[in-house]
Amino acid sequence: MSGSPVSPVSVLPVAVTEAADLGGQSVSGGPVSDRPAEVVPVTGSPVSPVSALLVTDRAADRDTEELLEIARRAVAEADNKLTRAVVATAIRGQQIPLSSDTLTQLMAQLREQQRKNQLVDADRS
Structure with missing residues (x-):
């Protein structure tokens, strides 16, 4: 990676509604993990x-x-x-x-x- 500055992003919680295909794990099964929902960065104007x-x-x-x-x-x-x-x-x-x-x-x-x-x-x- 280059040394370019990272732009600020907003982070919003995203509810996980379907399990992802994680290579060999069943997509139709229960939750892939018992961890809380992932946080996905969103670009654009920050929202507090x-x-x-x-x-x-x-x-x-x-x-x-x-x-x-x-x-x-x-x-x-x-x-x-x-x-x-x-x-x-x-x-x-x-x-x-x-x-x-x-x-x-x-x-x-x-x-x-x-x-x-x-x-x-x-x-x-």
């Missing part, structure tokens, strides 16, 4: 781990707000019945995948909002 997390968090917040809005409409249409079934049916009816964990988080947020609304309504009486 903090900025990558901020982008992910903002996207997650936007997605959560969208799910909450769908859920609020569904609950209102169901005579304010705040149940997992009402919320899950409404979200999945929009062809949006919904995990049980995400549904649990949404329900906790919706119940907290409902509790706060009831307190405000009680104060107005």
